[in-house]
Amino acid sequence: MKKWFLDKSINFITKYKKYSKKDIEKLKYGLEGLYLTVTKTIVIILLAILLGILKEVIIVIILFNIIRYTGFGFHAEKSYQCLISSIINFICIPLLFLKINISFELKIIISIICIFNYLLFAPADTIKRPLPNKRKRVIRKILTTLIGIIFTILIIVFKNNYLTSLILSSLIIEVIVINPLTYRLFGQPYNNYKNLNTA
Numbered sequence: 001m002k003k004w005f006l007d008k009s010i011n012f013i014t015k016y017k018k019y020s021k022k023d024i025e026k027l028k029y030g031l032e033g034l035y036l037t038v039t040k041t042i043v044i045i046l047l048a049i050l051l052g053i054l055k056e057v058i059i060v061i062i063l064f065n066i067i068r069y070t071g072f073g074f075h076a077e078k079s080y081q082c083l084i085s086s087i088i089n090f091i092c093i094p095l096l097f098l099k100i101n102i103s104f105e106l107k108i109i110i111s112i113i114c115i116f117n118y119l120l121f122a123p124a125d126t127i128k129r130p131l132p133n134k135r136k137r138v139i140r141k142i143l144t145t146l147i148g149i150i151f152t153i154l155i156i157v158f159k160n161n162y163l164t165s166l167i168l169s170s171l172i173i174e175v176i177v178i179n180p181l182t183y184r185l186f187g188q189p190y191n192n193y194k195n196l197n198t199a
Contacts, residue, residue: 005035036079040086047091053098056166060094063170067151071122071144072131073177074188081186089173097165104159107168111152114171117179118144124178130192137193144174 009031010024019027048057076082102110123140125131131140151171155164176182183190 006031036082039079040083043083044086044090047087051091051095053091053095056094056098057090059166060169060173061090063151063167064090064173067144067147067170067174068177070140070147071118071124071174071178072126072129072140073124073174074182074186075126075128076186077188089176093173094166094169097169098162101161102165102168104164107155107164108152110168111148111155111171114175115145115148115152117175118148121178121180122174124180124183124190125192127189127192130196132193132196148174 006028010027013019013027014024044057044061045054048054074085076085119141122144123131123137131137148171151167155167158164158167180190189195
């Protein structure tokens, strides 16, 4: 299905204008990302509706995307891997934290562990989107850590089990996607900028 969508889209786009091989590769990358995002989102929303946690899943996705914007992280190469990891991250983790009663103190400890992970591993690039610029990497690390601190402050301020569970879920999901072990698990290289000649 993905191949059919990509082939049809590229054929339609290149029908009236000639593109270089490099431009077509960029188009394919963008279209593949669009396809995976749309299909994954449909499945996630349907599952969330069936489980009665649609609002919670949407909140977690929004919070996660705020921190992922600066922290980057793992992207699955295969659509089934992307779907499985998304179900675990956006359905299983929030559901788990909403069902089990975690003490306020433990939430703060977990949040602090997450912040240390951001200091160690953020931003985590991919083979298709390496981050060769050292200054930008440092800025992204600082911003990701600051967002983590702000989220932790929100947990302290709100103390509400419902909302703090969702904030904590987003913090943990970002730790998962930037962790070198996740990359290793899916057979992907880590710190891809090191393979480039630029500093």
